[in-house]
Amino acid sequence: MSATTTTTTAAQGHAQPITAENILHLFPEIDSSLADTATNGGGSGELQGYDEEQVRLMEEVCIVLDEDDKPIGCASKKVCHLMKNIDLGLLHRAFSVFLFDPEDGRLLLQQRADEKITFPTMWTNTCCSHPLGIPGETGADLSAAIQGVRRAAQRKLGQELGIPSGQVPLDWFKFLTRIHYKAPSNGLWGEHEIDYILFIQAKVDLNINPNEVQAYKYVSADELREMFKDEKLSFTPWFKLICNTMLFEWWSNLDNLDAFTNETQIRRM
Template structure:
């Protein structure tokens, strides 16, 4: 059952009906361990009211009752050319295995540092925890001020008949140089792509993509990507001459920043 933070859960909010009855014996041992992490339960207005395991939050039997948790999606761009870093989720992943997606997508946990809502400090702290775990980026290269919060989306996406996602997902851009040493239990491949290269990937039948990444790319990513590149050019970035850098901070306080966008 969900654990309340400071008050009893109102009757109108969903309470998980299925958790320990689903066996994880056939899944990867490390991925099973991660399923015990404690996600933050939220209302459709993104008000935190409790916590439960990652396993419980991702079972469709609970999602279908309305169980909703908080998440984040990082889009990390290379400053010299504005290319986006993609990752391909490992075959071992329990949800959405072997799919291409944005740089890093995960969940803030129900711990003190990741529950802080002011200036999105909690989700930024979670990103700084997960980027090293998944992609081997040294934590010393990651600073909260380098993550530019743009908006949050409410979406629902089944993975298969058993698992899925139902999240309020905080979207953050970052433009920093990083070193990669990918964790093969989390990520099977990673590469930087331009807009045109990403569009080509989407058109190729052999590629599959996470549903949240497809949603964000369809409605949000390309306009923000264009805006970031154009405003960075105005501030001195010139790819041909190798001058300046792409800077996500030019998007701060731009259109739709801070809105909660429903994609369900």
């Protein structure tokens, strides 16, 4: 696998690697996106009409990657989630947390709020978000990146679900693997991520942020399988990918995860 992501533009007519040197040339909106303002419930352009708080969060700065998970720059969450940029190859770092009740092994799920700009109302794992281009959450090598996503996971569990950081210590998060996937949300928005999978077993108190989460529930593996049979329910694409490939094997080995942790290869999906 090459050390860069390759893309082709109609104007260029040939493949060009995405590197730190040419990222602004390929994605000129990256510069201007950081100046976008999220006022009066909509910001500008593509963000008109969305929830004010969710628009504000679109200003957060994600870590832009090459295909081997090496940081090559930063761009706003908005820029990273526009399909027009994703289709050119723009890729960013993310994480997915799976939190289990240590007493009965049930998994905490959330249903994303209506206000969410990408994949609203869908059921998904406990928490899914991004480490940011800020001190403590970045990392070029794998060990530093894992620690960065642990910090981001602790932060977002608090912001979305109201879980106190002391109930989810950083060293309780077990890193399993990374998945590289792409998925559209609608015609405008989508995901293209290298997603770090984190498991944690913890008894937690919840104080749900309704702007992020409209419902939650703890489920057993069999209950989750039944949910997937319900045609009235929809699920995020990364959650379905993980469930259809690896989750249930990992879940059945919650008390013996060492054989599945710290995988160095990136799984391409």
